[in-house]
Amino acid sequence: MEDDVIKVKSLVKKYGNFTAVDNISFNIKKGEIFAFLGPNGAGKTTTVEMLECLRRATSGSVDVLGFDIKKDDFKIKQRIGVLPQDFSAFEWLTVYENIDYFAQMYPKHRDVDIIIKTLDLKDKRDILFRDLSGGLKQRVGVAISLVNDPDMVFLDEPSTGLDPKARRDVWDAIKELKKEGKTVFLTTHYMDEAYHLADQICVLHKGQIIAEGTPEDLINRYGGGNTLIIRGCSQEARDELINAIPDFKNEGSSLMARLPEGDGVTSISVAASIINEGNFACEEIYVKKSTLEDVFLNLTGEKLVQGGK
Amino acid sequence: MSAITVDIKYTLISFFRNKRVVFWTLFFPIILFLLFGFIFGSQSDSINLYYQDNDGSQVSGAFIQALNTTGAVELKNGSGMDLAQMLRDGKISAYMEIPSGFEKNMALAKLQGNSSGAGIQIYYDKSKSTSMAAISIVEQVASGFNMKTSGTKELITVNANDVATPGMNYFDFLLPGILAICIMSAINMAVAVITHYRDTGVFRKLSTTPFSSLKWIAARIVAWTLVVVISLIMPLLLSWLAFGTHPNINLISVLLIVAGTAMFAGLGIIFANYAKDSESAVTAVMAITFPLMFISGTFIPVENMPWFLQYIANVSPLTYLSNGLRSSMITGNYGDAVMNLVIVGGLGIILFCVGVTVFNWKED
Ligand SMILES: Nc1ncnc2c1ncn2[C@@H]1O[C@H](COP(=O)(O)OP(=O)(O)O)[C@@H](O)[C@H]1O
Ligand SMILES: [Mg+2]
Numbered sequence: 087m088e089d090d091v092i093k094v095k096s097l098v099k100k101y102g103n104f105t106a107v108d109n110i111s112f113n114i115k116k117g118e119i120f121a122f123l124g125p126n127g128a129g130k131t132t133t134v135e136m137l138e139c140l141r142r143a144t145s146g147s148v149d150v151l152g153f154d155i156k157k158d159d160f161k162i163k164q165r166i167g168v169l170p171q172d173f174s175a176f177e178w179l180t181v182y183e184n185i186d187y188f189a190q191m192y193p194k195h196r197d198v199d200i201i202i203k204t205l206d207l208k209d210k211r212d213i214l215f216r217d218l219s220g221g222l223k224q225r226v227g228v229a230i231s232l233v234n235d236p237d238m239v240f241l242d243e244p245s246t247g248l249d250p251k252a253r254r255d256v257w258d259a260i261k262e263l264k265k266e267g268k269t270v271f272l273t274t275h276y277m278d279e280a281y282h283l284a285d286q287i288c289v290l291h292k293g294q295i296i297a298e299g300t301p302e303d304l305i306n307r308y309g310g311g312n313t314l315i316i317r318g319c320s321q322e323a324r325d326e327l328i329n330a331i332p333d334f335k336n337e338g339s340s341l342m343a344r345l346p347e348g349d350g351v352t353s354i355s356v357a358a359s360i361i362n363e364g365n366f367a368c369e370e371i372y373v374k375k376s377t378l379e380d381v382f383l384n385l386t387g388e389k390l391v392q393g394g395k
Numbered sequence: 396m397s398a399i400t401v402d403i404k405y406t407l408i409s410f411f412r413n414k415r416v417v418f419w420t421l422f423f424p425i426i427l428f429l430l431f432g433f434i435f436g437s438q439s440d441s442i443n444l445y446y447q448d449n450d451g452s453q454v455s456g457a458f459i460q461a462l463n464t465t466g467a468v469e470l471k472n473g474s475g476m477d478l479a480q481m482l483r484d485g486k487i488s489a490y491m492e493i494p495s496g497f498e499k500n501m502a503l504a505k506l507q508g509n510s511s512g513a514g515i516q517i518y519y520d521k522s523k524s525t526s527m528a529a530i531s532i533v534e535q536v537a538s539g540f541n542m543k544t545s546g547t548k549e550l551i552t553v554n555a556n557d558v559a560t561p562g563m564n565y566f567d568f569l570l571p572g573i574l575a576i577c578i579m580s581a582i583n584m585a586v587a588v589i590t591h592y593r594d595t596g597v598f599r600k601l602s603t604t605p606f607s608s609l610k611w612i613a614a615r616i617v618a619w620t621l622v623v624v625i626s627l628i629m630p631l632l633l634s635w636l637a638f639g640t641h642p643n644i645n646l647i648s649v650l651l652i653v654a655g656t657a658m659f660a661g662l663g664i665i666f667a668n669y670a671k672d673s674e675s676a677v678t679a680v681m682a683i684t685f686p687l688m689f690i691s692g693t694f695i696p697v698e699n700m701p702w703f704l705q706y707i708a709n710v711s712p713l714t715y716l717s718n719g720l721r722s723s724m725i726t727g728n729y730g731d732a733v734m735n736l737v738i739v740g741g742l743g744i745i746l747f748c749v750g751v752t753v754f755n756w757k758e759d
Contacts, residue, residue, distance in 0.1 A: 135599070138603050139603070140599060140602055140603060140757055141757070160605070163603055163604065163605060164605065166603065168599075168600060168603040169600075170596035170599040170600050170603075171596065172594075172595070172596050173595065173596035173597075173599070173600055174595035174596065174597075175595075175597075176405065176409055176597075177409070178408070178409035178410075178412040178413050179405055179408065179409060183405060183408070186401075187401060187402075187405050188600070188604065190396060190398060190401040191398050191401070191601070191604040191605060191606040192604060192605060193605065214412070230600070234604075
């Protein structure tokens with residue numbers, strides 16, 4: 087397609103006998119936030135770094151902004167911005183100096199103070215990098231990825247290891263990139279990050295793409311549907327409800343039922359009328375949407391974040 | 396501004412902001428200088444003294460016997476050897492010559508009260524810390540001898556002949572050693588920076604910019620050389636102000652400083668490149684540089700060390716750097732200085748080129 091800024095076909099990366107990236111293909115549209123969602127070791131960094139011309143692909147073809155990574159890496163470098171995984175800028179330089187350092191590496195670069203303003207770092211301009219909080223450090227990293235006014239920005243796990251507040255800060259910065267018209271390639275192992283930010287998600291597992299689509303798409307297709315939950319019901323009520331809707335399962339004093347895709351309303355209204363007519367006392371009735379976490383669990387039988395927090 | 400000058404500028408700004416690093420860069424050399432100056436400067440360990448007894452008389456034999464019984468010197472009979480040449484070659488630090496007619500002159504002096512007496516010649520190399528001790532021991536034995544045979548009259552006179560520049564003390568000897576150790580710290584700087592930038596993704600980031608790894612090394616070698624020069628300032632000042640040393644800063648010594656920095660920086664780049672992680676790189680460098688710091692003719696002359704340490708000293712690049720600096724800055728032995736410069740310069744070019752070749756900030 088014409089507006090695809092990245093076209094990846096049958097990309098493979100082997101480390102010795104180990105296949106880290108196993109024959110993947112995908113396209114990224116101009117102006118979208120594209121996310122690679124997958125657990126540690128899935129092959130996210132390996133893929134991204136091949137696209138950044140940092141690692142050599144074993145086989146396959148990659149086209150970045152119309153250039154071939156094998157032949158035109160110098161041209162690609164001029165037009166992409168990169169935030170590597172676990173990046174930390176120079177401790178003893180200020181925010182301004184750090185951005186300026188990387189800006190001056192390019193023959194043509196943006197005005198550093200404009201970048202600082204864009205990323206809302208104005209009051210931190212002259213603070214040493216080492217004195218910044220984790221979230222601000224990552225913001226500076228994002229700012230550094232913008233110095234050459236790139237068309238395409240790669241952010242490798244930009245919010246890993248940050249507290250929830252700091253992560254929100256980073257998310258705001260990423261949304262700012264989209265507003266500026268950049269195409270963003272984001273990798274993450276946080277499903278909420280992908281859900282919150284991405285227009286398009288590829289779920290990566292053991293080097294392979296196991297699902298692809300918009301967040302809603304993925305949830306609808308692989309989330310296993312929505313769940314109707316009725317909490318705090320008497321024994322009587324529960325018997326009646328299970329009679330009427332055999333999908334209900336008992337969980338203590340609560341009932342849960344997977345709603346059939348596209349037809350949840352019927353079950354909900356049936357349940358509501360039973361409660362109404364029998365004058366049963368139930369604490370609450372609600373529908374729980376499935377998440378990308380469920381998508382990953384359903385697709386792989388594994389949890390996305392090991393151990394969880 | 397070019398990317399190289401930007402990198403140099405910000406590297407130096409970072410250096411000066413990090414007060415802890417600035418402090419150690421400035422004061423570590425001073426601490427070493429004073430510590431070793433006072434430890435080794437006052438120490439007298441076994442001193443080899445070669446001698447030639449051209450008189451072969453009873454008295455000369457008795458004098459040598461008296462020297463021997465002090466236990467302070469290890470006497471070595473050098474008859475038939477070209478001791479003058481050995482001294483010039485730096486193989487020995489001093490030798491004593493008892494001229495023929497020694498016994499006769501002494502008897503004459505005793506009879507006539509002639510104050511000129513019988514002379515003993517000592518030839519020494521002031522760049523060797525032990526030569527001073529050897530002279531003072533001979534002088535003491537001579538005055539003891541005078542006491543015994545004549546009361547107060549100076550029957551035996553000791554003439555110390557400096558074969559190079561006069562007035563060398565241990566601090567003069569030590570200064571070039573300290574400077575060489577400062578230059579060796581380029582290896583630590585290279586390893587620390589490279590492993591740190593690898594861990595923090597700075598290299599991965601830079602490799603996505605038009606900046607090249609070759610230019611980065613070019614920028615850093617300039618910055619490291621400047622930091623090395625800064626670290627040399629304090630020991631130079633101290634030795635000049637406090638110990639009256641007048642180090643001679645000439646073209647050879649400047650070239651030695653630059654070549655030495657390149658040599659050790661090259662070694663550091665190679666180390667950092669092959670080490671699995673930053674910790675093992677830093678440990679490996681410490682394990683190698685720490686012993687070399689002591690045995691490379693920096694604190695003690697190589698020839699005063701046990702033979703097995705001398706072997707190690709001979710393959711230590713620091714030995715050639717410190718000897719070269721000593722010859723060019725203190726003793727003025729320019730032949731020796733140039734020879735050491737050739738070795739250090741050659742190693743510097745080779746190691747730096749190998750370092751640049753193996754250095755790669757890209758992933759595989
Ligand atoms: N340089 C390398 N040599 C060998 N194996 C590697 C190398 N880099 C990554 N791997 C392996 O490739 C797999 C994918 O790694 P990576 O791309 O870093 O995953 P992610 O970024 O998704 O966590 C992992 O199993 C990792 O151990
Ligand atoms: Mg990764």
